[in-house]
Amino acid sequence: MAKPSRHGRSNEPYISKEQIKLIKIGQKELALDDDAYRAMLHGLYGVTSCTQLSMRQASSLIKHMESLGFETLSSRSGASGASSGAPQEQSPQPKKPARKPAGSRPRSGGKVVHLASRAELNKIAALSYLVEWRQENGLHRWIEARFGLKKVKTAREAFTVIEALKGMISAAMLKQYGKDWWTKEYPDQGIMRFIKEHRPEEYR
Numbered sequence: 007m008a009k010p011s012r013h014g015r016s017n018e019p020y021i022s023k024e025q026i027k028l029i030k031i032g033q034k035e036l037a038l039d040d041d042a043y044r045a046m047l048h049g050l051y052g053v054t055s056c057t058q059l060s061m062r063q064a065s066s067l068i069k070h071m072e073s074l075g076f077e078t079l080s081s082r083s084g085a086s087g088a089s090s091g092a093p094q095e096q097s098p099q100p101k102k103p104a105r106k107p108a109g110s111r112p113r114s115g116g117k118v119v120h121l122a123s124r125a126e127l128n129k130i131a132a133l134s135y136l137v138e139w140r141q142e143n144g145l146h147r148w149i150e151a152r153f154g155l156k157k158v159k160t161a162r163e164a165f166t167v168i169e170a171l172k173g174m175i176s177a178a179m180l181k182q183y184g185k186d187w188w189t190k191e192y193p194d195q196g197i198m199r200f201i202k203e204h205r206p207e208e209y210r
Contacts (some may be wrong), residue, residue, distance in 0.1 A: 018060040025064040028078065029056045032071040037162065041152070042170045049176020050206050052185055066207040074169070119160055126164035133171040136196050138178070172204055 033043050044054050050070070051063055059067065072078060134145040141147060149155050149167060158164050179187045179197070188201055188209035 018062060021056060021059045021061055021064040025059075025061065025068065026056055028068055029064065029071070032068065032076040032078075035076050036071060036074055036169075037166070038169060039166070042166055042173060045170055045173025045177060049173040049180060052180050062208060063206075069207045120162075122158055122161050122164040126161060126168070127158065130158065130164060130167055130171065132196070133168065133175065133200075136175050136194075136200060137171065172200075175200060176204075 038046070047053050047056060047059075047067075050067065051059060053059060056064065056067065068076075068078065130145075137144070139145065139148070149158065152170065153163070153167065155163060155167075158167055183190060186209075188205040192198055192201075
């Protein structure tokens with residue numbers, strides 16, 4: 007049965023316990039620290055905890071995490087979805103697209119340390135242009151203050167920085183244009199490209 011949601015959407019049920027568990031597994035598997043994780047939640051949905059999401063938003067978040075490389079377990083379904091008319095909470099089979107944008111998933115392999123690729127470093131530079139830094143050399147100052155890095159060297163570091171930048175950009179757009187900012191048109195082609203590549207499933 008649907009409950010009044012924390013977002014004022016009375017006809018949408020809360021996130022399920024199974025979805026919460028799956029999202030937490032995804033956070034761990036993607037090696038997202040709390041700051042990057044919360045930035046992602048705030049940028050996509052304007053919240054700081056997955057418990058504030060509706061069931062539909064949680065399903066969208068799980069799909070987003072899959073696009074970053076999180077491989078879900080098969081055949082999980084929510085108990086309340088079928089009876090409420092809301093989308094059933096289930097974990098689709100892992101998808102493996104032919105190509106993913108640079109930085110879309112962490113590259114790892116046993117004890118091998120992968121160096122950041124030129125595409126990943128270019129992705130960081132491209133995203134940094136969409137952030138309004140308050141001081142000169144803002145990107146490098148931010149990376150050092152946030153992650154303790156003088157320079158991004160590994161693929162894992164690049165992935166973490168990219169996800170944090172995406173969260174910052176999304177949060178700034180959400181604050182300025184509201185929760186439906188993903189659906190609007192902007193003169194900045196960098197923002198339009200960002201929307202095309204990163205908008206949540208529910209806005210597609």
